Amino acid sequence: MSKLWGGRFTKPTNQLVEEYTASILFDKELAEEDVQGSLAHVAMLGKCGIIPEEDAATIANGLRSVLTRIRAGELAFHVGDEDIHMNIEKALIAEVGPVGGKLHTGRSRNDQVATDMHLYLRKRTVELTGLLLKLQEALLGQAEANLDTILPGYTHLQRAQPILLAHHLLAYVSMLERDISRFKDSYKRVNVLPLGAGALAGTTFPIDRHFVASELGFDGVYENSLDAVSDRDFIVEFLANASLVMAHLSRLSEELVLWSSTEFGFIELDDAFCTGSSIMPQKKNPDVPELVRGKTGRVYGNLVGLLTVLKSLPLAYNKDMQEDKEGMFDTVRTLEGALQLFAPMIDTMKVRKERMRQAVNQDFSNATDIADYLVTKGLPFRQAHEVIGRLVLYGIQHDKFLLDLTLEEFRSFSELFDKDIYTVLEPEHVVNARNVYGGTARVQVEAALTRAKKTASVTAEWIAAHEG
Structure with a gap:
């Protein structure tokens, strides 16, 4: 069969051009969508009286038959037919005869x-x-x-x-x-x-675009x-x-x-x-x-x-x-x-x-909390930062982590330290001290988890409403 657009041409397409310009090797993935769109289009052509309703019904039945063959893997696609649209249209014409050529009325590839x-x-x-x-x-x-x-x-x-x-x-x-x-x-x-x-x-x-939109x-x-x-x-x-x-x-x-x-x-x-x-x-x-x-x-x-x-x-x-x-x-x-x-x-x-x-017990990741501790005792943060920097250096030099230091060692860096420092340094306390919206405190994380579940539920509803 000749090209569906070949009337204007006096020579056949060069084979290399056919192979280079053909898209059927990948756009065949659009086969179901192409038939889906064509079914809505031909329904509109019949409704609007652009083609006889009996022709529209014949074409629609033919398209459904072609779709069945596509889903069964029985329809062979050919590079010479360029793309998914022309492959399906040729299959349709082979199925229902010349009336299938009316499908393309009022549209372009x-x-x-x-x-x-x-x-x-x-x-x-x-x-x-x-x-x-x-x-x-x-x-x-x-x-x-x-x-x-x-x-x-x-x-x-x-x-x-x-x-x-x-x-x-x-x-x-x-x-x-x-x-x-x-x-x-x-x-x-x-x-x-x-x-x-x-x-x-x-x-x-005189097509009806909004009808097609509604159909699809x-x-x-x-x-x-x-x-x-x-x-x-x-x-x-x-x-x-x-x-x-x-x-x-x-x-x-x-x-x-x-x-x-x-x-x-x-x-x-x-x-x-x-x-x-x-x-x-x-x-x-x-x-x-x-x-x-x-x-x-x-x-x-x-x-x-x-x-x-x-x-x-x-x-x-x-x-x-x-x-x-x-x-x-x-x-x-x-x-x-x-x-x-x-x-x-x-x-x-x-x-x-x-x-x-x-890993948490064997590092200095609780150092910020000691600085904050000194701030609550009245020491400006920048001074507290320097004190804790020297304290961490001392720990590194003596192969000790902060919870390993004695109270006397803490006080050698600042008299503001008291025995409650050991509570402050406990990982659970460090985590739960960050009790701000979006923080890592357990109560905040529980609240975030609850919010996330509710949001996921809304997403599930959106998916259910838009499937199919």
Whole structure:
């Protein structure tokens, strides 16, 4: 069969050109969305009397048959047919005869492909939000189980102040909540219909764009036909959102890799999420977080790649825009794979509480509290800071931690010290002293956990309302 657009041409397309310009090898992933959009379009053509209703019914039945073949893996796609739209249209014509050629009335591949991608990303946005929620729930579960687990908090990867492990994990819950919020907000810009814009200027047929939007569950239609076929902001926004998710997963991955090392020994990842060495039998490697950390770069690359494609394009559609899909598909697969693994990996992670407590007991991370202690006794903070700096140096030189010092040793640095200093220095006291909103005190962490659960419940409701 000749090209569906071939009437104007006197020569066949060079085979190398066909292979170079064809997108079917990757845009076949849009097959279901393409049929979904076509079903709504042909329903509108029949309703508006643009084609006879019996023809619309025939085409709709043919599209459903083609969709069944697609889902069964029985429909062969051909490079010579260029893209998913023309492959499906040829399959339709083969199914129902020449009447299938009426399907394309009142539309262009330009607004058709844009519609397919809106449908695709709308579904994936909800699915990925659901996976983010599952990871949040896994972190919340570990946080609730570790409300009394204390570990060193770090700045510059140096021990800073003791914190609750639950507080640390809830920081990632907060990061993921921002990710969820961005996906939910971007959904509003994904859920807009471009179909009906034609190639760039609309169509001469009396179509009903709002009917199609309603059939497909879109909240509205693009106001401007040029913008409708040119806009890829919604994909850029998705890639940017995904990049931030991967940044957060990469940061968590780095901590899991560090914490599972012998040097830290704070956690142990389940065997199901680790691999071994072909030469060193003792090895247990945290390959999942390492690979997630590595794959972050490819998601960043997909974002930068699309921004670069779009930066100098004139209105409306240009062949350059074919490059909008592979990075989008790759990002969806990469992010989906990472999130599917991360939730059960966190859920099954073993926390080595004793090792964390040992680390807290063998450092100077309670030094700030001694400075605050002296401040409450009337010493200006800057002077207290200097006193404690010299006290810490003394401890280092004498191989003693602060709780190991005698009261006499404390008083040799300041007469303001009294025996209550030992209570102040206890890790539980250090943690619970930070009883401010958002702080690491147990009462504050419990309240934060309750708030996070309520927010997760709202997210679950949003997902349920937007699935399908």
